[in-house]
Amino acid sequence: MATPGGSGQGQPLSNEWQDLGLVDELKKMKCRRMWAEKGSDVALFCITEGDKERFFVTNAKCPHENGPLDQGDIEDMGNGKYKLICPIHFYTFDLDTGISETHAPMQVAVFPTETRDGHLFVKYPEVLSKKNPKKRPSRF
Secondary structure, three states, X not given: OXXXXXXXXXXXXXXXXXXXXXXXXXXXXXXXXXXXXXXXOEEEEEEEEOOEEEEEEEEXXXXXXXXXXXXXXXXXXXXXXXXXXXXXXOOEEEOOOOEEOOOOOOEOOEEOEEEEOOEEEEEOOOOEEOOOXXXXXXXX
16 A cells, blocks of 8 residues: 655645545545646546445546536446546546546546545645635635
8 A cells, every 4th residue: 555645735746645635525525626736637536335435536627628527427337347427528438547438549547546544645746625726716
């Protein structure tokens, strides 16, 4: 098992593990966007299997026409396999490999996750946040 190397608290991580937060909080949403400070956002998916959760992290945008994958559907294929369906043109991607079943060789990047001590970690090269750091607060 890998050891986390980053805290996810504002430092560049250069592909180290970072803590995304408490599993009990993150599992409340099946799909969510995680915002990158400077670059590409990711989509975080939580799938409940019995009494435990599995988490997957992919690019937030579909490689076909930048559809919002965090707004896509997840389909259970059986045997612990799941596919992600883009909400724009319904391209599908295996959540383990990122490979498109409908439009090979198209692929989304997938990033490893692991849970430890009630927290979810992801190996990703940029600092991620549950809030959009690019969005300006309202003045009123």
